[in-house]
Amino acid sequence: MSVYSQTLTELATGLEAGEFTSLELTAALLERIAAHNETLNAFITITADEALAAAARADEARAAGTGGTLNGLPIVHKDIFCTRGVKTSCGSKMLDNFISPYDATVVEKLAAAGAVVLGKTNMDEFAMGSSNETSFYGPVRNPWNLECSPGGSSGGSSASVAARLIPAATGTDTGGSIRQPAALTGTVGLKPTYGRVSRYGMIAFASSLDQAGVITRSAEDAARLLGVMAGFDERDSTSIEQAVPDYLAGIGESIRGLRVGIVRQHFDAGLDEQCGARVKDAIAVLESLGATTVEVDLPNLDLSVPTYYVVAPAECSSNLSRFDGVRFGHRAENAEDLEDLYCRSRGEGFGDEVKRRIMTGTYVLSAGYYDAYYLKAQQVRQLIADDFKQAFADVDLIAGPTTPSPAFKLGDKVDDPIQMYLNDIYTIGANLAGLPAISVPCGLVDDMPVGLHLVSRHFGEETLLRCAHQYQLQTDWHKACPEAFK
Amino acid sequence: MSLDKVKVQHIAMLARLKLADEEYASSVEKLSRIVDFVDQLSQADTSDVRPMAHPLDAAQRLRPDAVTETVERDRYQQNAAAVSDGLYLVPKVIE
Incomplete structure (x- = not known):
């Protein structure tokens, strides 16, 4: 089997057995990335030199018997994670010239475990989008159909994993930005509990919702990576102090007796009928493995998207106020005065969707509107959280569709923000x-x-x-590969 | 439409965003639709509901008041457009 079609777990075995070195593996994948990136536009930066050097160090560590748990394994980072000495653009013209002076905790931890980073992936600007079309660097294409979106905002990560350019990629998820692109590209997308993985060095969008995770081709690989990424970090004030379990240890155990909640509202008119049928088939597989299904109710599900589009823009307007053209980022030329410098640097540096979110957030936080929008949304958010709490009194997990439909065509929803936002109806609740x-x-x-x-x-x-x-031991959907990338 | 050009100009000023004239028509239209969309929140009965402060009900952690950072000003300032003698340069504020 060629190296590019293997999962991290399989590659780890191959490296351990000496079938190939990390240097050979890295060179082969860099070649594959170079061959396909022009078509997919999945990468903003390819870090070939750094990757080859890291791979050589990993091979030396292996020979010396000192390699970490991910020693020599190739990954890529979404370009939202600060990476020391490497451009970290967040998909924006604002940060097109930004060379990060430090590493995000996620970057640091994965590197310490021996992972080799081949590049930084394309994304919606500041992670604001569901199609990767808001990126300053242009849209990413879906390997399953080049006319379609790979989802967003972690679209470069999902496309590169789906196209077998890389076995695993980091991502971030504020309203569905890992899970929606994973669904639309046939990959696995994991968003951990808020506070499980450090947000330090992850460029902030909406701080009470943002969480780092991974896109992989198997749940086993996701478990392997999460074990390395998770854990308390004093540099993130909302990081949770809780021990990290061995995520790989229990995945082999049966799900007999697991109680799976099915949400009535998930299978309403908004869901594509054929998508619904596939999801029901999957739930039947879980039942055949001994899980029992229970109907549960999330009465406020419809309000999750409007709640999100108050809370997230409000936090974004505050977080993005740091981009002022002074300390880093785009700076307008020939400013008349300080005010003009701020306004023009921001007006020129941000794209349309980011400006829209900043202005929505500014509006809902402004005098006279705060109670009606922001405070109200935080109250409804509590109602939504209470709905989940009630559901989890009866069940161990909730199963349903990730998205209302398969991947849509690039350009189809770009002019209609509400249609775009509704793509995240099933994922936003978890955030x-x-x-x-x-x-x-x-x-x-x-x-x-x-x-x-x-x-x-x-x-x-x-x-x-x-x-x-x-589920993946019973099914092969995660092994399906788009024809052009076999 | 729930917003008009004057309102959007005010919001843009508060957000310190300079919009080109041709950006306003689309901004007014799209922001109005977003505001109309989130207006459905007003239908929810939230009497006696405490606004969420943290998704895990956690309290803000405090750290010991100790010096932990090292000064790396020169390295950080490499990302700035204009610096001099360790200072960030901006257009003149006081005549």
Whole structure:
């Protein structure tokens, strides 16, 4: 089997057995990235020199018997993670000239475990988008159909994993930005519990919702990476002090007796019928493995998207106020005065969607509107979190669709923000309530992938990963590869 | 439409965003639609509901008041457009 089609777990075995070195593996994947990136536009930066040097160090460490748990394994980072000495653009013209002076905790931890980073992936600008079309560097194309979006905002990560350019990529998820692109590209996308993985060095969008995670081709690989990425970090004030379990240890156990909640509202008119059928097939597989299904109710589900589009823009307007053209980032030329410098640097540096979110956030936080919008949204957010709490009194996890439909065409929704926002209807709830969730490939509709979405209690990642892994032992959807990338 | 050009100009000023004249028509239209969309929140009964402060109900952690950072000003300032003698340069503020 060629190296590019292997999972991290398989590659780890190959490296250990001496079938190939990390240097050979890295060179082969760099070649594959170079061959396909022009078509897919999945990368903003390819770090070939750094990767080859890291691979050589990994090979030396292996020879010396000192390699970490990911020693010599190739990954890529979404370009939202600060990477020392490397351009970290966040998909924006604002940061097109930004060379990060430090590493994000996620970057640091993965490097310490021996992972080799081949590049930084394309994304919606500042992670604001569901199609990767808001990127300053242009849209990423879906390997399953080049006319379609790979989802967003982690679209470069999902496309590169789906096209077998890399076995695993980091991503971030504020409203679905890991799980939705994973679903639309037939990959696995894991968003951990809020606070499980450090946000330090991850360029902030909406700080009460942002969480780092991974896109991989198997749940087993996601478990392997999460074990390295998770954990308390004093540099992130909302990082949670809780021990990190061995996520790989339990994934082999049966899901017999697992109680799976099915949400009535998930299968309403908004869901594509064929997508719904694939998701129901997947749930039947879980039942055949001994899980029992229980109907649960999330009465405020419809309000999750409007709640999100108050809370997230409000936090974004505050977070993005740091971009002022003074300390870093784009700076307008020939400013008349300081005010003009701020306004023009920001007006020129941000794209349309980011400006829209900043202005929405500014509006809902402004005098006279705060109570009606921001305070109200935080109250509804509590109602939504309470709905989940009630549901989890009866079930161990909730299963449903990740997205309302398979991948849409590039250009189809770009002029209609509301239609774009509604793409995240099934994923946003987990962010609002801080819950862990995973999307797992569960079939094809007209040759395009569909995702099964599983949500669990706070810190229920082990349950999610075990259920996803057991499902993948029974099915081959995660092994399906787009024809042009076989 | 719930917003008009004057309102959007005010919001843009508060957000310190300079919009080109031709950006306003589309901004007014799209922002109005977003505001109309989020207006459905007003239908929710939230009497006696405490606004969420943290998704895990956690309290803000405090750290010991100790010096932990080292000064690396020169390295950080490499990303700035204009610096001099360790200072960031901006257009003149006081005549």
